Amino acid sequence: xxxxxxxxxxxxxxxxxxxxxxxxxxxxxxxxxxxxxxxxxxxxxxxxxxxxxxxxxxxxxxxxxxxxxxxxxxxxxxxxxxxxxxxxxxxxxxxxxxxxxxxxxxxxxxxxxxxxxxxxxxxxxxxxxxxxxxxxxxxxxxxxxxxxxxxxxxxxxxxxxxxxxxxxxxxxxxxxxxxxxxxxxxxxxxxxxxxxxxxxxxxxxxxxxxxxxxxxxxxxxxxxxxxxxxxxxxxxxxxxxxxxxxxxxxxxxxxxxxxxxxxxxxxxxxxxxxxxxxxxxxxxxxxxxxxxxxxxxxxxxxxxxxxxxxxxxxxxxxxxxxxxxxxxxxxxxxxxxxxxxxxxxxxxx
Ligand code: ADP
Ligand code: MG
Numbered sequence: 278x279x280x281x282x283x284x285x286x287x288x289x290x291x292x293x294x295x296x297x298x299x300x301x302x303x304x305x306x307x308x309x310x311x312x313x314x315x316x317x318x319x320x321x322x323x324x325x326x327x328x329x330x331x332x333x334x335x336x337x338x339x340x341x342x343x344x345x346x347x348x349x350x351x352x353x354x355x356x357x358x359x360x361x362x363x364x365x366x367x368x369x370x371x372x373x374x375x376x377x378x379x380x381x382x383x384x385x386x387x388x389x390x391x392x393x394x395x396x397x398x399x400x401x402x403x404x405x406x407x408x409x410x411x412x413x414x415x416x417x418x419x420x421x422x423x424x425x426x427x428x429x430x431x432x433x434x435x436x437x438x439x440x441x442x443x444x445x446x447x448x449x450x451x452x453x454x455x456x457x458x459x460x461x462x463x464x465x466x467x468x469x470x471x472x473x474x475x476x477x478x479x480x481x482x483x484x485x486x487x488x489x490x491x492x493x494x495x496x497x498x499x500x501x502x503x504x505x506x507x508x509x510x511x512x513x514x515x516x517x518x519x520x521x522x523x524x525x526x527x528x529x530x531x532x533x534x535x536x537x538x539x540x541x542x543x544x545x546x547x548x549x550x551x552x553x554x555x556x557x558x559x560x561x562x563x564x565x566x567x568x569x570x571x572x573x574x575x576x577x578x579x580x581x582x583x584x585x586x587x588x589x590x591x592x593x594x595x596x597x598x599x600x601x602x603x604x605x606x607x608x609x610x611x612x613x614x615x616x617x618x619x620x621x622x623x624x625x626x
Pocket of ligand 1: 310314315318339341342343344351352353357358359360372373374375376377378379380421
């Protein structure tokens with residue numbers, strides 16, 4: 278009989294690598310974390326470059342408020358965050374809060390973080406598969422540059438699960454489009470530098486005007502003029518929940534559920550409840566093989582929704598799901614019917 282095993286505390290490197298498996302599934306999840314960090318830092322312009330589907334390179338440049346040199350090591354430390362103090366997990370207003378993304382990315386790839394805060398010198402810190410180098414001075418006019426190379430080199434098993442570079446690059450573009458819809462006042466670019474080339478994949482300028490104007494402009498830029506011209510404004514409120522955005526007329530429906538963008542407190546989500554409600558709103562307006570197109574934003578007091586369900590945070594849990602469902606259905610139906618009514622009176626006169 279072999280000796281029974283003893284229990285050992287795992288080292289920090291291996292803990293980070295295991296955790297990275299949950300936070301960073303593929304290059305697109307790394308891009309999401311890095312762009313969200315830029316948005317949390319108040320960036321007005323975010324430029325992303327990837328190569329080989331994000332496997333060999335992901336670079337995110339922002340003009341946000343940056344990180345002070347002395348804080349750079351903490352930015353890479355696990356469970357270190359400037360976004361919550363731990364006292365109120367129900368009251369989260371930023372994209373991030375777990376303090377895991379940079380630690381995880383540095384555990385499974387080669388990450389360099391260069392940043393400059395106003396009034397301070399620029400500085401850089403790097404981490405390769407969990408091994409951190411000391412902070413050193415670096416020239417930068419402001420903001421933050423995160424460069425992530427060779428994602429998953431330290432976890433070859435995960436590397437094997439990636440899809441083709443093309444599929445991974447598409448997933449990155451999808452993440453960027455969703456975040457760009459959520460933040461119409463911020464300028465975004467996505468470039469693909471595979472094979473030494475430099476191809477522009479996405480470019481949206483900062484929108485102006487009120488939020489509805491800005492969103493309309495942003496949706497036109499991302500989903501196309503045709504969507505924007507066929508979309509009606511959704512704006513309704515009930516019991517502390519606000520439902521805003523644009524829903525396309527039934528005549529602009531799609532053959533697949535490809536143009537359904539849902540956000541909770543400005544966070545892109547893939548939530549079954551909301552997707553089901555959207556379908557329900559068009560139930561008697563579309564045949565079964567057609568799918569509505571919409572970009573809808575639910576906002577509420579952070580206390581009424583738990584975003585802490587999954588590390589990748591694309592799932593949420595509402596305190597009162599039936600209320601949210603009912604609001605979405607009635608808000609969208611009201612918008613479509615009012616538009617339909619307006620269209621028919623215009624034809625009549
Ligand atoms: P979280 O976003 O959950 O706090 P991260 O690991 O993503 O955790 O980031 C750790 C910390 O590093 C953040 O709380 C923030 O203070 C800082 N940080 C990360 N990226 C940026 C950035 N682009 N600009 C300014 N600060 C940043
Ligand atoms: Mg973060």
